[in-house]
Amino acid sequence: GDSVTQMEGPVTLSEEAFLTINCTYTATGYPSLFWYVQYPGEGLQLLLKATKADDKGSNKGFEATYRKETTSFHLEKGSVQVSDSAVYFCALGVGDTGGFKTIFGAGTRLFVKA
Amino acid sequence: DAGITQSPRHKVTETGTPVTLRCHQTENHRYMYWYRQDPGHGLRLIHYSYGVKDTDKGEVSDGYSVSRSKTEDFLLTLESATSSQTSVYFCAIQGAAYEQYFGPGTRLTVT
Numbered sequence: 501g502d503s504v505t506q507m508e509g510p511v512t513l514s515e516e517a518f519l520t521i522n523c524t525y526t527a528t529g530y531p532s533l534f535w536y537v538q539y540p541g542e543g544l545q546l547l548l549k550a551t552k553a554d555d556k557g558s559n560k561g562f563e564a565t566y567r568k569e570t571t572s573f574h575l576e577k578g579s580v581q582v583s584d585s586a587v588y589f590c591a592l593g594v595g596d597t598g599g600f601k602t603i604f605g606a607g608t609r610l611f612v613k614a
Numbered sequence: 615d616a617g618i619t620q621s622p623r624h625k626v627t628e629t630g631t632p633v634t635l636r637c638h639q640t641e642n643h644r645y646m647y648w649y650r651q652d653p654g655h656g657l658r659l660i661h662y663s664y665g666v667k668d669t670d671k672g673e674v675s676d677g678y679s680v681s682r683s684k685t686e687d688f689l690l691t692l693e694s695a696t697s698s699q700t701s702v703y704f705c706a707i708q709g710a711a712y713e714q715y716f717g718p719g720t721r722l723t724v725t
Binding site for chain 1: 645647654655656657659662664704706708711712713714715716717718719
């Protein structure tokens with residue numbers, strides 16, 4: 501079945517360090533791919549998305565490229581800030597009999613130290 | 615801001631009592647979802663709706679029922695609450711590009 505696997509956390513970085521959070525997926529169709537971010541005490545927020553192979557999603561300095569050949573959608577940021585501390589979820593979306601379903605990874609917690 | 619509110623935001627209830635959580639949206643989205651979030655399990659789909667009176671089960675639907683009598687409201691009912699249903703519950707709607715927008719969550723504690 502369809503699934504998402506992302507790297508386990510927590511990930512701890514110093515401010516201005518480079519961030520990579522790995523995400524790979526398994527899907528039978530042609531999924532859309534998403535990254536969501538959850539700050540403490542809040543719901544998930546869409547961070548970026550890509551709808552087809554080789555698309556690059558970007559937002560707030562974060563980027564991820566839809567790689568069909570490696571079934572990956574790794575999240576990157578060149579210089580993290582303390583305010584980026586949050587939990588990051590990779591997700592895929594595919595069409596289903598009832599419409600569209602989204603499958604979430606387990607989440608990766610990021611701590612950024614000043 | 616997708617205009618999603620959830621009520622209550624916090625609730626403590628006793629085992630065996632029924633509980634209803636409400637999700638309200640203001641933007642006429644067709645698809646609405648209920649998830650629960652637990653440490654070590656990520657986000658799991660309970661039920662979803664694809665229109666008024668049209669609902670279907672997710673992966674963890676046992677012990678839960680839903681209703682959608684109006685486009686803007688999606689109710690989640692725990693028929694007889696158990697301690698295993700202590701969790702944070704999120705409602706979400708689906709946007710035009712299949713992305714999801716989440717409400718602020720309801721923290722439910724069953725004692």
